[in-house]
Amino acid sequence: MTKDELKRRVCETIDRHRDEILRIGETILHQPETGFKETRTARLVAETMERLGLRPQTGLAITGVKGRLAGKAPGPTLAILGELDGLTVSGHPHADPATGAAHACGHNAQVAAMLGAAMGIAGAGAMEELAGALVFFAVPAEELIEIEERLELVRQKKLGFMLGKQELIRLGHFDDVELAMMFHAASSAEFPTVGRMVDSSNGAVVKRIRFLGRAAHAGGRPHMGVNALSAALLAIGAIHAQRESFREADTVRIHPIITKGGDAVSVVPAEVKIETFVRGATLEAILAANRKVDRCLRAGAMAMGAEVEIETIPAYLPQHNDRELGEVYGANLAALFGAGQFPIGGHKTGSTDMGDLGHLMPVIHPYLSGGEGSTHADDWKIVDRERIFITSAKLLAMTAIDLLHGDAAPARQVLARHKPALSKAAYLEMQAQLFATERYRAEG
Numbered sequence: 001m002t003k004d005e006l007k008r009r010v011c012e013t014i015d016r017h018r019d020e021i022l023r024i025g026e027t028i029l030h031q032p033e034t035g036f037k038e039t040r041t042a043r044l045v046a047e048t049m050e051r052l053g054l055r056p057q058t059g060l061a062i063t064g065v066k067g068r069l070a071g072k073a074p075g076p077t078l079a080i081l082g083e084l085d086g087l088t089v090s091g092h093p094h095a096d097p098a099t100g101a102a103h104a105c106g107h108n109a110q111v112a113a114m115l116g117a118a119m120g121i122a123g124a125g126a127m128e129e130l131a132g133a134l135v136f137f138a139v140p141a142e143e144l145i146e147i148e149e150r151l152e153l154v155r156q157k158k159l160g161f162m163l164g165k166q167e168l169i170r171l172g173h174f175d176d177v178e179l180a181m182m183f184h185a186a187s188s189a190e191f192p193t194v195g196r197m198v199d200s201s202n203g204a205v206v207k208r209i210r211f212l213g214r215a216a217h218a219g220g221r222p223h224m225g226v227n228a229l230s231a232a233l234l235a236i237g238a239i240h241a242q243r244e245s246f247r248e249a250d251t252v253r254i255h256p257i258i259t260k261g262g263d264a265v266s267v268v269p270a271e272v273k274i275e276t277f278v279r280g281a282t283l284e285a286i287l288a289a290n291r292k293v294d295r296c297l298r299a300g301a302m303a304m305g306a307e308v309e310i311e312t313i314p315a316y317l318p319q320h321n322d323r324e325l326g327e328v329y330g331a332n333l334a335a336l337f338g339a340g341q342f343p344i345g346g347h348k349t350g351s352t353d354m355g356d357l358g359h360l361m362p363v364i365h366p367y368l369s370g371g372e373g374s375t376h377a378d379d380w381k382i383v384d385r386e387r388i389f390i391t392s393a394k395l396l397a398m399t400a401i402d403l404l405h406g407d408a409a410p411a412r413q414v415l416a417r418h419k420p421a422l423s424k425a426a427y428l429e430m431q432a433q434l435f436a437t438e439r440y441r442a443e444g
């Protein structure tokens, strides 16, 4: 069977499963769960994979689910990923009233598309025409939220890292994968074309900061207190003063929030907590900006005679998309929507843990428009359901066919050319070194 005939059969099979794919996407939308707690979503994935004969492994990095289909001959293993988690946006119309969890980033569509691609490939018997293997992988916790809770899991040794792909890498669940791809939904206001792939996006570290002062009566005896809130505000002001020192090319983003501002208005704040990301285009840029942030935090404490505790946690590595893989995906998009609808290039200042995986193997993280509002906000919604749930599945399946058809020559070619930025061992060592804690106390 020719590659094009096979693609047509797989796409027809996906069309026949249209209602089921949409139902999966909607079900997940209405049962949002945050990272490492996606138990109901994981169960839905496992049941669907079971039915398709993928014999899924479950409970990987707590909630991950991985199914596999083998081709007719040996060859490279390509993974299609879908992220299981929502994030917390309590004002979102589909937010869980109890937890505030909401699918405000469209990850529900990723899982539907990944399973849709599996339905197409398995249902059309496509593996008979492909070499190597396809892994269908529902991965936990792409969003770095609920930091306190996850750190507790790290302390209890239930997690090694705070994000799903990092943890799956650590546990060896990507050891048998050589290339990986996924898609991400985007708002149609973000770019004018059907799809888009950037060359790169920012990485980040997370900071948890605690300023410690001394409580006192805020009206009667403020001179006896040490105001931790003032120390924190001075530190935030000092961080803002750094902005002109960042190079444009490094696309540094630092966005602190105060998560605890004091206990009672009549008490001089004795404990104030801040969280921030320090983002940048390269690891060097992130670490340089991070050193400046640490200096600013100490400066706030020094000015007020307070103490500051600084915790630095590895978050996302900068993401680099593989152009050659992206061009294969783009050619399929062009077949469906015409040329010029999938520009490749540029840099994005958000972050994803696909960046971590991209340091070990060739990956792509393309965007498909068809959403409305802003991702991570309460007005985000998927409008073009056909494109975001169904066409997305077809594009992933068609790209998989291109890469693995016959003797999987295109996938082998990508692998032969690609030089991983890090070995798994070097990656794990670097991540471990990024964890740091510092305590600074101002003198008298």
Ligand SMILES: [Zn+2]
Binding pocket: 105, 106, 107, 142, 184
């Ligand atoms: Zn996302």
